[in-house]
Amino acid sequence: MTDLFGSDESIAPEPAAKRSEDAPLADRLRPKDLSEVVGQEHLTGPEGAIGRMVAAGRLSSIIFWGPPGTGKTTISRLLANAVGLRFEAISAVFSGVADLKKVFAAAREHVRIGQKTLLFVDEIHRFNRAQQDGFLPYVEDGTVTLVGATTENPSFELNAALLSRAQVLILHRLDSHALEQLLDRAEALTGRPLPLTEQARDALIASADGDGRFLLNQAETLYSVDIEDPLDPAGLSALLHRRVAVYDKDREGHYNLISALHKSLRGSDPQAALYYLARMLVAGEQPLYVLRRLVRFASEDIGLADPQALIQCLAAKDSYDFLGSPEGELAIVQACLYCATAPKSNAAYKAQSAAWKSARDTGSLMPPQNILNAPTKLMKDIGYGKDYTYDHNAEEGFSGDNYWPEDMAPATFYRPTDRGFEKRIAERIAWWDDLRKKRNANE
Numbered sequence: 339m340t341d342l343f344g345s346d347e348s349i350a351p352e353p354a355a356k357r358s359e360d361a362p363l364a365d366r367l368r369p370k371d372l373s374e375v376v377g378q379e380h381l382t383g384p385e386g387a388i389g390r391m392v393a394a395g396r397l398s399s400i401i402f403w404g405p406p407g408t409g410k411t412t413i414s415r416l417l418a419n420a421v422g423l424r425f426e427a428i429s430a431v432f433s434g435v436a437d438l439k440k441v442f443a444a445a446r447e448h449v450r451i452g453q454k455t456l457l458f459v460d461e462i463h464r465f466n467r468a469q470q471d472g473f474l475p476y477v478e479d480g481t482v483t484l485v486g487a488t489t490e491n492p493s494f495e496l497n498a499a500l501l502s503r504a505q506v507l508i509l510h511r512l513d514s515h516a517l518e519q520l521l522d523r524a525e526a527l528t529g530r531p532l533p534l535t536e537q538a539r540d541a542l543i544a545s546a547d548g549d550g551r552f553l554l555n556q557a558e559t560l561y562s563v564d565i566e567d568p569l570d571p572a573g574l575s576a577l578l579h580r581r582v583a584v585y586d587k588d589r590e591g592h593y594n595l596i597s598a599l600h601k602s603l604r605g606s607d608p609q610a611a612l613y614y615l616a617r618m619l620v621a622g623e624q625p626l627y628v629l630r631r632l633v634r635f636a637s638e639d640i641g642l643a644d645p646q647a648l649i650q651c652l653a654a655k656d657s658y659d660f661l662g663s664p665e666g667e668l669a670i671v672q673a674c675l676y677c678a679t680a681p682k683s684n685a686a687y688k689a690q691s692a693a694w695k696s697a698r699d700t701g702s703l704m705p706p707q708n709i710l711n712a713p714t715k716l717m718k719d720i721g722y723g724k725d726y727t728y729d730h731n732a733e734e735g736f737s738g739d740n741y742w743p744e745d746m747a748p749a750t751f752y753r754p755t756d757r758g759f760e761k762r763i764a765e766r767i768a769w770w771d772d773l774r775k776k777r778n779a780n781e
Contacts, residue, residue, distance in 0.1 A: 363561070364554040367523050372416045375409050377516030377550070378509055387507055388413065392420045397456065399477050399484040401492050401501070404509025407549030410487035413509075414458040423456040423483060424448055430464035438472055445481045455482045462486030463495035470497045477503050511548025518543060520550050524557050532557060533565040534574060541571040545578070592623070596631055599674075604639050608678035615674050625663065625670055629655045632673050640677060641686035643758035650676045681758030689752035696749060703743035736770060738777040 369375050372382045372392065381388045391397050397417060402410040411427075418425035426441055445455040459465075477484050477500075484504060488495060492506050512520075521539070525531050534542060546553035556578055560569075569577065595618050602610035618628055629651065636647040650673045657669035712722035727737035742748045754760035754767065 362555070363524060363527075363558040364551050367520070367527060367554060368412055369409075369416065372413070372420060375413060375416070376519045377512040378409055378413065381507055381509070382413070387505065388417065392417070395421055397421055397423070397483050397485075399504040401462070401486045401488065401496065401504045401506045402509055403488055403490075403492055403506055405511045405548055406489060407546075407551035407553075408509040408512060409550070410509060411458065411460060414456070414485045414487065417485065418456040418458075424453050425456050425458065426482075427458040427460065429460040430469075431461050435469060435472060438469070442476050442481060445476070449481060454480070457482040457484050459484065459486045461488065463488040463490045463492070467497055470500050474499055474503065512546075512550050512553075513548070514540075514543050517546055517548075517550060517553050520553055521557060524554060528561060530561065532560055533568050534560070535568045535570050538569050538571045538574040541574055542578075595623075596628075599628075600631065600635060600639075603635055603674070603678050604682065606678060606682065608675050611674055611678040612671065615671065619667060619670075625658055625667060626655070628670060629658065629673070632670070632677060635677055638687045639682055639684055640680050641683045641760070642763055643683035643685075643755060643760045644680040645759060647677055647680045681760075683755045683757055683760050685752060685754050685760060692749075692751040696751070700743070700746055703746055705743055706740060708739065709741055734773065736773055738770075738774040 372388065375382050380386055383389050384393070402413065404410060414427075415425055417423075424445075426445065428437060428441060441457060445457065448455055462470075473482075473484055476482050486496075486504070492501055521532060521543070532539065532542075542556060543553065545556070559578060563577065595614055599611055599614040599618065602614055615628065619625060632654070633648065633651045636651045640647040654669040654673035658666035660666065661669070707721045708724060708726045710717075710722040712718035717723075727739050729735055729737045729739075732738075740748075754764040756764060
């Protein structure tokens with residue numbers, strides 16, 4: 339590993355012409371200028387944030403947020419070169435407070451001779467809150483221009499104070515066009531076409547999942563093997579290890595996909611819902627977590643518009659418990675599709691919120707005495723249970739009695755929609771309301 343705190347020469351990027359032929363392909367293809375960076379033109383172009391900074395010759399502190407293999411480190415090095423800053427790099431994985439102190443001390447020494455430092459911090463989110471606070475005085479007084487790189491959402495992982503002093507720039511996962519450019523460059527550098535059919539080349543690009551470094555490493559593996567005839571997708575799959583989907587079950591990707599699943603279900607798009615369900619399960623998400631979210635969805639977004647939705651989700655949970663993977667996953671698919679295609683209503687969800695608020699606001703109001711049990715003579719003597727009407731003995735099985743506290747006006751929390759089974763419920767409630775009004779009018 340490179341000495342993180344060595345001399346400037348030890349960390350400065352080696353000129354492309356001097357790069358060893360034995361160096362990894364990804365290193366030999368590292369861009370020499372910002373114009374050579376692929377897939378991030380929204381930042382590096384003339385109208386992009388980086389393009390404007392370079393044109394002005396001044397950098398603000400930056401947090402690069404993006405997936406692996408999208409150019410965060412490369413762009414940082416090129417930025418230092420473009421504006422004439424000394425480049426210093428550390429990794430939060432291997433560095434601590436003592437290392438940071440050495441870096442800041444060296445940066446201050448260079449300030450004295452008129453040279454400013456761009457400090458690149460890889461995996462900056464791995465520094466804890468106290469360590470992140472340690473950057474603040476050196477960023478504020480200009481000792482360093484901080485460029486941090488993270489694959490995690492900065493809003494969750496970085497201090498607000500640090501974020502307020504840096505501009506967050508989002509790097510996109512490389513699309514198929516950008517990845518194709520990288521393969522073209524690899525073929526031009528080596529002077530050899532990749533031994534792949536057109537379909538296998540497309541499969542190789544798809545397997546990279548937007549990660550340029552991974553793609554070039556796979557290409558290098560292909561170049562290292564003696565292959566007589568171009569490989570088709572099956573041959574490629576047999577030669578290369580399958581890439582595991584990028585998914586961290588306790589990070590932002592986890593919440594992004596479950597949010598996408600929930601909103602696809604709410605939007606009644608069974609195809610998109612099934613896609614996000616597959617994304618999660620293929621990437622290793624716990625099926626029981628997905629089932630818990632489906633159960634919640636059945637109550638929150640379907641409710642009584644289709645009471646079977648909740649039953650379907652609970653049945654899917656029982657089926658998965660009984661069968662396990664992979665057989666039990668079909669029951670999860672069935673529940674997902676049922677929820678996506680069911681009529682939607684959040685009336686129960688809204689009713690809960692309104693009722694809970696009313697309960698907090700009204701405190702300990704007593705229910706009316708007519709609906710209170712009277713298990714003792716004293717309670718009966720003071721009126722508990724007096725004039726209670728047993729609904730089953732009333733005409734049409736409905737008494738129309740008042741069930742609200744005396745100091746509280748009747749409220750309406752649940753407002754059923756006209757969709758699915760709730761349409762029948764709404765008709766039923768309207769019928770009871772009409773009977774109640776007629777009964778009260780006759781008293």
